[in-house]
Amino acid sequence: MTGWISLLASALAGYWFLQALGIAGSAAPGRLGLVLRACLGAGLGLGLSSCIFSVLLWAGWGTPPAVLAANLALAAAALLLRRRGASQQPPAQGPRAGSLLWVLRAAGAATIALLVVSWAVTTEASPHGDWDAFWIWNLRAKFLAGGQASWHHAVSAHWGRVQLGATHPDYPLLLSGLVAQLWMLSGGMDPWHAAAVSLLFALLTAGLLLAALAWLRQEALGWLAVLLLVSSELFASQVAAQYADIPLAFYMLGCAVMLSAAGREPESGAPWLAAGAYAGPAAWTKHEGIVFFLLALGWTAWRRRARPLLHFLLGAAPGIALLGVFKLFIAPLSVGFFPSRLGEALAKLADPARWGMIARSYAQALWDMGPWWAHPIALVLLCLWAAGWAEKQRRKDAWVLLLPAGMLAADFLVYLITTADLGWHLGTSCNRLWLQVWPTLLFGAFLAAGPWPEAQARAAQRSRDRRDQTPGRRSPRR
Amino acid sequence: MRRREDPDKRRQRRIRIVSGLAVLASLAAAVRSADIAAELARRSPDPFRIGAAVLGFSPLASRLPAGEVVGYLTDLPPGDRAIVAFVQAQYALAPRLLRRLPVEPSPRWAVGRFSRPLDAAAWGAPHGYVVEQDFGGGIVLFRRASR
Numbered sequence: 001m002t003g004w005i006s007l008l009a010s011a012l013a014g015y016w017f018l019q020a021l022g023i024a025g026s027a028a029p030g031r032l033g034l035v036l037r038a039c040l041g042a043g044l045g046l047g048l049s050s051c052i053f054s055v056l057l058w059a060g061w062g063t064p065p066a067v068l069a070a071n072l073a074l075a076a077a078a079l080l081l082r083r084r085g086a087s088q089q090p091p092a093q094g095p096r097a098g099s100l101l102w103v104l105r106a107a108g109a110a111t112i113a114l115l116v117v118s119w120a121v122t123t124e125a126s127p128h129g130d131w132d133a134f135w136i137w138n139l140r141a142k143f144l145a146g147g148q149a150s151w152h153h154a155v156s157a158h159w160g161r162v163q164l165g166a167t168h169p170d171y172p173l174l175l176s177g178l179v180a181q182l183w184m185l186s187g188g189m190d191p192w193h194a195a196a197v198s199l200l201f202a203l204l205t206a207g208l209l210l211a212a213l214a215w216l217r218q219e220a221l222g223w224l225a226v227l228l229l230v231s232s233e234l235f236a237s238q239v240a241a242q243y244a245d246i247p248l249a250f251y252m253l254g255c256a257v258m259l260s261a262a263g264r265e266p267e268s269g270a271p272w273l274a275a276g277a278y279a280g281p282a283a284w285t286k287h288e289g290i291v292f293f294l295l296a297l298g299w300t301a302w303r304r305r306a307r308p309l310l311h312f313l314l315g316a317a318p319g320i321a322l323l324g325v326f327k328l329f330i331a332p333l334s335v336g337f338f339p340s341r342l343g344e345a346l347a348k349l350a351d352p353a354r355w356g357m358i359a360r361s362y363a364q365a366l367w368d369m370g371p372w373w374a375h376p377i378a379l380v381l382l383c384l385w386a387a388g389w390a391e392k393q394r395r396k397d398a399w400v401l402l403l404p405a406g407m408l409a410a411d412f413l414v415y416l417i418t419t420a421d422l423g424w425h426l427g428t429s430c431n432r433l434w435l436q437v438w439p440t441l442l443f444g445a446f447l448a449a450g451p452w453p454e455a456q457a458r459a460a461q462r463s464r465d466r467r468d469q470t471p472g473r474r475s476p477r478r
Numbered sequence: 479m480r481r482r483e484d485p486d487k488r489r490q491r492r493i494r495i496v497s498g499l500a501v502l503a504s505l506a507a508a509v510r511s512a513d514i515a516a517e518l519a520r521r522s523p524d525p526f527r528i529g530a531a532v533l534g535f536s537p538l539a540s541r542l543p544a545g546e547v548v549g550y551l552t553d554l555p556p557g558d559r560a561i562v563a564f565v566q567a568q569y570a571l572a573p574r575l576l577r578r579l580p581v582e583p584s585p586r587w588a589v590g591r592f593s594r595p596l597d598a599a600a601w602g603a604p605h606g607y608v609v610e611q612d613f614g615g616g617i618v619l620f621r622r623a624s625r
Contacts, residue, residue: 103497111504115508118512128528128569134526142572146545149545150575153573153575156575220497227500230508233514237511374507379503382500383496383497386495452493
């Protein structure tokens with residue numbers, strides 16, 4: 001219980017930090033504004049908490065009282081900043097929901113409930129998760145939870161030598177650090193804690209997708225995106241696996257949302273700061289997150305001038321600085337998939353068979369996202385066909401799709417030059433690379449979609465309200 | 479003469495139909511996914527038998543200090559079975575770190591994971607270990623012999 005109280009404190013810290021920055025303060029309507037801030041805040045707080053936990057371990061203070069005190073201090077600091085920060089504006093009122101929106105809400109809630117049931121059934125049967133969970137993420141969490149006596153085993157090259165290429169002692173520690181905190185503070189190693197962290201990130205991802213689209217577009221589009229995300233086999237099958245891909249997907253989505261929001265407030269530095277604050281934890285979650293951080297950084301540098309770039313770097317600083325120390329001094333890369341000679345890399349790049357094999361694997365991963373009769377990509381395209389494109393100015397927001405596209409291209413390149421057996425490499429990771437970018441792809445696709453009928457209802461409502469507020473007019477409903 | 483339908487109304491109707499389709503298809507896909515998960519859970523719960531290993535090693539784990547480096551002995555030839563057996567033991571005994579013997583310097587304790595009944599003492603002796611306790615089920619705790 002103490003472990004969860006500690007993580008709750010860090011989640012609240014993230015929430016209050018965002019409030020202090022004025023992120024999504026009054027922009028998101030009604031309860032969904034609260035969902036948006038809660039999801040963004042919890043993810044930010046958990047990321048910071050994991051960073052602090054690692055620093056405590058490296059500094060020799062990795063004891064339960066120190067970990068608990070650090071999380072409580074983080075929450076206290078955030079609360080102080082929030083009080084000194086921007087004044088809180090009342091949230092905007094949401095539109096009256098039409099019947100279509102209620103149907104989407106009910107269906108979305110039902111698919112989320114089914115996801116939770118699936119997670120519970122699978123976790124009951126396999127509480128320690130799938131292979132990578134008990135051989136990488138949770139095993140390292142056990143080492144970290146042992147505190148000063150054992151944390152260094154989590155980055156031990158000896159452990160990595162058991163099965164070269166599959167253990168990753170050099171992988172960053174965000175997920176393992178969170179699970180380790182729970183275990184350390186609860187005084188046991190209950191596998192349900194690790195499973196609950198996995199479910200938490202899945203729900204945060206769905207909640208963020210919903211609320212971010214409701215904020216930047218419409219609630220109906222948010223629910224549609226959640227329906228497609230949660231019902232896809234790709235996402236649903238991985239929640240109980242307890243891997244780091246869903247947390248990484250969450251941080252990628254958080255960064256993409258903030259970069260989209262930044263386009264709307266070019267004068268404010270806060271969204272850029274927040275975008276960096278999600279790109280940092282992404283890099284602290286998995287190596288693919290480092291590529292994502294570089295892509296987001298490159299995009300920020302290309303689109304804007306120095307100030308947004310500085311804000312972005314400032315936001316990413318905790319995660320990136322920690323990663324730098326980790327890679328330089330704690331766990332230098334020990335398991336390399338890259339050729340040591342340029343000639344070898346060029347020969348692999350020039351091999352058409354490799355291109356074909358990777359392309360087939362990408363296509364297979366796409367096909368396996370869901371059953372053919374409910375394939376999420378087909379449903380996204382159908383939605384875009386029905387709604388058409390958003391107006392030109394809004395359609396520009398969909399540039400965010402370049403981030404997942406860049407990730408998939410970078411992954412393709414890694415497969416091309418990998419020194420590991422290509423069949424094994426593709427077979428063990430390709431679908432999870434799609435999972436990492438899947439929420440951001442949905443977010444970008446629905447940003448590009450035209451308005452759903454709810455918008456017309458809202459516009460009509462607004463026009464009625466405006467008429468009602470005109471002096472000398474009375475509302476027909478009053 | 480037939481009146482042409484308002485394009486906006488047509489668009490709205492199209493959106494409603496597509497929304498309905500998306501809702502039905504997604505719900506059906508979510509039910510199918512839950513079904514598959516339940517079937518998998520029923521047919522092959524804990525396929526790598528990690529839970530059983532945690533249970534099996536727990537009496538031995540209580541004898542070993544947390545964080546200790548521990549030697550590992552097995553009769554399994556290198557291959558997938560040997561890897562799975564090692565992974566089970568390592569996960570069950572973490573936060574202790576298992577290292578395959580021989581290791582320099584020799585850890586104070588070693589764990590044996592054997593696939594069949596055998597003379598465990600004969601397996602430990604070449605590495606300088608004596609049997610401390612046989613926990614049954616092929617799980618043996620060795621202690622480094624005093625020199």
